[in-house]
Amino acid sequence: MKILIDAAYIHNSGGKEVLSLIIENIQKDKVIFLLDSRLKIPSNEFKKLNCFVIKSSEKNRKKFYKKRISEFTTIVCLGNVPPPIKIMKRVVIYFHNTLFVDSKNSGLTIIEKLILKIKKRYIQYLNQNHYEWVVQTELMKKKIIESMGVNISRINIFPIFRYDKMSINRTLLDRNFLYVSSHHKHKNLVRLIRAFSIACEMKNIKLSLNLTIEDHYFQKLKKYIPQNSFFNLINHGYVSKEVLSKLYSENTYFIYPSLKESFGITLIEAESYGARLLCADLPYVHEIVSPSSLFNPFSIDSIVNCLIDVVDGKVTKESQKKVNNKIDNFTDYITKDV
Template sequence: MILIDALYINNSGGKILLDYLIEEIEQRKLKVHYLLDDRIVGKHPAISDNSVTFVRANLMKRHQFYKENKLNFTKILCFGNLPPTLKTKAVVYTYFHQKLFLEIPSNTHIKSKIIFKMKAAVLNLLKVKTDFWIVQTDAMKQLLIHKLQFGSAVQVLTIPFYPSLEIAKKTTNAKYNYVYVSAGTHHKNHIKLIDAYQIFYGSSDKKSELHLTIGDEFGILQDYIKEKVNLGFPIINHGFVNRNALKEIYSKASFMIYPSLSESFGLGIVEAIESGCEVIGADLPYMHEVCEPSLCFDPNNVDDIVAVLKSSVSGKFKPTKQKIHNQLKDLLQLLN
């Protein structure tokens, strides 16, 4: 039997990918057992003939599960970045998609830095418990090999996958609308984007809007957005949105502007491209792995973001070119 261990996945992009993976596994009728975070009970796709264990997401609970079931599986896919806590007889694939375990932006809050460093230490201890690593881009592959100092026998496979959105018809008034689909965590860099947009809008012909998706758990950031809205700036925060609503947001935008300081992939970038948006992106390796953006900027420089916003209005940019595509079939083939 196959184990899908996604114990630490409960929100954001990882949850979108997990839902897609479950849907495809169930559709193909693969025989698996799921180990899932108890925070997503009732919040996942339908699971018909397969079994599920819901556990509180911590190392001790996960270790107990492996201790009790280490002989029950022939293949294991660890989808939450960490290999098993003990060595099993199964062939183990670990899908790694959290760059912050390997490389922390310098302006990250001290509390977050400590948490990520602790998780990185656990990752380093468990790295010998997997047979294969899977990542979404070649840049992540090189970073993982460098940071964890693998021996030559370790195999790291690059297999990106993501669910495609059904493309909604573009609205006719979308020309100068910008969208940034992302949670509000600090490294996503919303403050600099908002500050840059405020300057840009004040000096432009005032025909644009900036659309964001900041959920209620980021109250301080939501308050900052409300301050700007009260000053007359057209910043529309949709909050957390489902996939159907997301299609409509993309349909009303011409540009995805993506200032994140750290990404292993950047699901929103691919979604935006496939929805007909051009990408204005941070000039960082993850961006150039996913696409050739129409315009690039230094994500730490507000003035640079303002400059590319002005260039987007003037039409001085090239079309975005997508470089990464869905390879879910390759991932599922490994599990067969």
């Protein structure tokens, strides 16, 4: 009997990184993976996996579970959603989408919030009293207790991230900034771009911001930059790990205005490269890092002031992470009965 690691909704961003770490650290002979057809992983890694691949949907998930569930002793759901059928076996749900439990001030439309609410109700409907839940921070634990009604005794905390401390010579005179994120509204890109444009004009200085978003969304953002602005906005699109490592190495300042995060894994990654973190003054940030500077992410003026402090050489404090990687603890936890 084996463990099923259900990653049917995992194909990008932080969820993909967590899946990669699990693949790297778990004993392969103990598990079978259920993978999303959209997931892109190197062929040499894929060949090492005992896995099934489906087109992600609850219909396909349910079909797989009905046919194969007897083969497993433990089911680990990595995509927030419990098994689509009731299971009287050990089930672990890895929950990492804060928008399901807190969409306030997220910038989402009423329709988008309604869809999230329906999905949340569906997750609650599928949950069973004996299911176990895993989150990455105390803040997320508190949120799923309050919003999802999950029993506190059924929740464990295992921060999972890749961390290799790099030694890089930094100059605080650098004017290059990096923001690794998607295009979604809660990432707060419009306010950030407006703030950079204003700061460049106020200080009569060139500042560069590097992004990693889809190109068609990038084109829409360019309209917020005034003509003849000193602001240099650069988009790298979806990048490989090698290119991302280069970006972390080359940019002294990592700015993070996101309004909602379950963890904020790129903050940890940037800190490992010695970047100065300029962050939204929000609880999720304080859970995982001690940044070099804070700003109000709802205020363009506050972001501008933070950028001007950088230009004026006032941001000198080194940033530090406040959490430890628990991937080994997590893999031990999910394999303890196998």
